[in-house]
Amino acid sequence: MAKIKKDTNLRKSILQAAITGQLISNVEGETKTGKELLDKIIEERNAKLLAQWEEAKKKNPKAKKPAPIVPSEITEDEIPFEIPKSWCWCRLGDVGDWKSGSTPSRSNPEFYNGNIPWLKTGDLTDDFVDIIPECISEIALKSCSMRLNPVGSVLIAMYGATIGKLGILNIEATTNQACCACITHEPISNKYMFYYLMSQKKALTEKAEGGAQPNISREKLVIYPFPLPPLAVQNAIVAKLEEVLPLVDAYENAVLQKEELKTALPDKVKKAILQEAIQGKLTKSWRKTTTIEESGKQLLDKIIEERNAKLLADWEEAKKKNPKAKKPAPIVASEITEDEIPFEIPKSWCWCRIEDITTFIGGKNNQIQAKEILKEGKISVVSQGQSLIDGYSNETQKVINNIPVIMFGDHTRNVKYIDFPFVIGADGTKFLKPILCNEKYIYYLVYFIAQNLRNRGYARHYSLLKEEYLPLPPLAEQEKIVEIIEQMLPLCEKLGG
Known part of the structure; x- marks a missing residue:
């Protein structure tokens, strides 16, 4: 699990996108809706x-038969945001067993220095809990109405300076009264x-009540x-959050000053996301569930074949005008030696060079002079500067x-995606x-x-x-990578705001 270190606009945006169903799409392998899942939980x-x-x-023939549990109703004005149709609203108490702990009396030495x-x-620490410094005894556990929470329990601090802090138990543990533990229902x-x-x-936290120590209370949690x-x-x-949030962590730690954070982090996170993308890490789980019918090498072979067909x-x-026109040598894909490989890629991918897989578009016939550029007109002008147009x-x-x-700006190294008709506005601009x-x-x-x-510098x-x-x-996989990138990059832009 990715450790959550700080509250940032980017992190909040990513988490909000996740819990509203916007961070993922087209999940396969599930036939039950959220409502059917809830009904199954209530039934069990x-x-x-x-x-x-x-x-x-x-033991007691007169034991009263319990009233059946029914799913909580959520009124329209309680719904905080829209969710996909296959999801449903319920309450935290419907999907987990919530219990706070207690503090054994410090005056009783038998209650402490045990093995619990x-x-x-x-x-x-908003992470897995592996080590807990203090222990109590079996006597304390039996005497103080405490629950020994199993591995996997979700913990939340209910009041004090740590209000809202979270954890997941990696060991069995009890808690004090300021902490509520949830054993999620299967x-x-x-x-x-x-x-x-x-x-x-x-x-x-805004629902917390009280003076010096606002308390969100177990009662408020179970109806949330x-x-x-x-x-x-x-x-x-x-899975998606555990791919994305470590990228945020890595670059939050790299930028210390507040103003630097605002200006530098979006670009750094964008760079990190793209690096993960081109190394196949963003689509690692996708590959496990997808049958790849054509490898990167087979795609490259098709590209080379098409280029050669066009060349011929x-x-x-050309022979119609000049019968002696020389037959061109066939194009072959670039080869890469073992020691030239810059980083590891998935087995279904391959290495190539930009001129293996692209062709140049445009030239002098499509170019105008800088002095001819207008403030208004029919056609957009694209050059190699920062602006798109x-x-x-x-x-x-x-x-x-x-x-x-x-x-690609030969002098500037600027790169743009042009999906509209245009004319070229400067030398050194390659399409x-x-x-x-x-x-x-x-x-x-x-x-x-x-x-x-x-x-x-200004050299090419x-x-x-x-x-x-x-x-x-x-x-x-190229298409899947683009889908993931375009879900994530808009969230990066919000960080600097």
């Missing part, structure tokens, strides 16, 4: 209640519960609304319609058209590589780019 709880009553009747871990809220994911409570820290997804969706949300077609056309032109005969393309690949994936790939090219950089080895996934 009632069956257990009746079994306990039957057992109690053996006794957790205080200061021991919570099959609720305790990690999903943990991340949901983390996302609700502010809302829960809980968005219940199908089990496969719970697990997918947890161009030659045949430099201005406009009415030179419709110069427009490039073969889109989308990727712009690359991917062949049989997902254009957005190639854009993100080139963008990441360009950030790491050696800075040669394409010569460096074309020597770089690029990881090429199968086409289906």
